[in-house]
C-alpha cells in the first residue's frame with residue numbers, strides 16, 4: 001500500500017484564476033504523483049497547463065467547503081507556477097508536471113517535480129476532530145456509493161472525536177458536511193417514495 005497525503009491542490013484556470021480541490025498525493029522516485037479522476041476540472045487543468053501547487057492547511061473548512069459548494073478561499077500568487085496557493089497555508093509546494101502515465105484512462109497519473117517548497121507557519125500538531133472532518137469529507141464524496149446504514153454508523157463514530165476535540169472551525173466544517181448528508185438523504189428518500 002502506498003502512503004498517501006491529503007492536501008489542497010490548486011491549478012491554473014484558462015481565465016487566469018485558480019481552481020481549488022482536495023486531492024490525495026504520494027511520492028515515487030523523488031516525484032509527487034497526482035491521480036485525478038476523469039472527468040474533473042483538476043485533470044483538465046493539469047493537462048492544459050502542466051503546473052499546480054499543493055497547500056497544507058489545518059483549516060479543515062477548506063476541505064469541507066470544497067465538497068459543499070464553498071470554493072472561494074483566499075489565495076496568493078505562487079512564485080514559479082501560474083496558479084495561486086492557499087493564503088492560509090502552513091506550507092506550499094509548487095509543481096511542474098514532468099510526465100503523464102495514461103495507462104488508466106479513468107485515472108491518469110501526473111508525475112510532478114517540486115520547483116519550490118515554502119514554509120509559512122509551524123505544524124500545530126494532530127487534532128482528532130480535524131482527522132474526523134477529513135474522513136467525513138471522503139464519505140460525503142462517496143454518498144452515492146455508500147449504504148445508508150454504513151454511512152450513519154461511520155458518521156456516529158467520527159462525531160465522537162468532533163464532540164470531544166473540535167474548535168470552532170472544525171464544528172463549522174462538520175455542520176456543513178452534516179447538512180450536505182441530510183440534503184442528500186432527503187432527496188434520496190423522496191425519490192424512493194415516488195417509485
Ligand SMILES: Cc1cc2nc3c(=O)[nH]c(=O)nc-3n(C[C@H](O)[C@H](O)[C@H](O)COP(=O)(O)O)c2cc1C
Pocket residue numbers: 006007020021022023024025035036037038039040041042043063067134137138141
Ligand atoms: C481528502 C480528499 C481527497 C481526495 N483525493 C482525490 C484524488 O486523489 N483524486 C480525485 O480524483 N479526487 C479526489 N478527491 C475528490 C476531489 O476533490 C473532487 O473530485 C473534486 O471535485 C475534483 O473535481 P474538480 O477538479 O472538477 O473540482 C478527494 C477529496 C477529498 C475530500
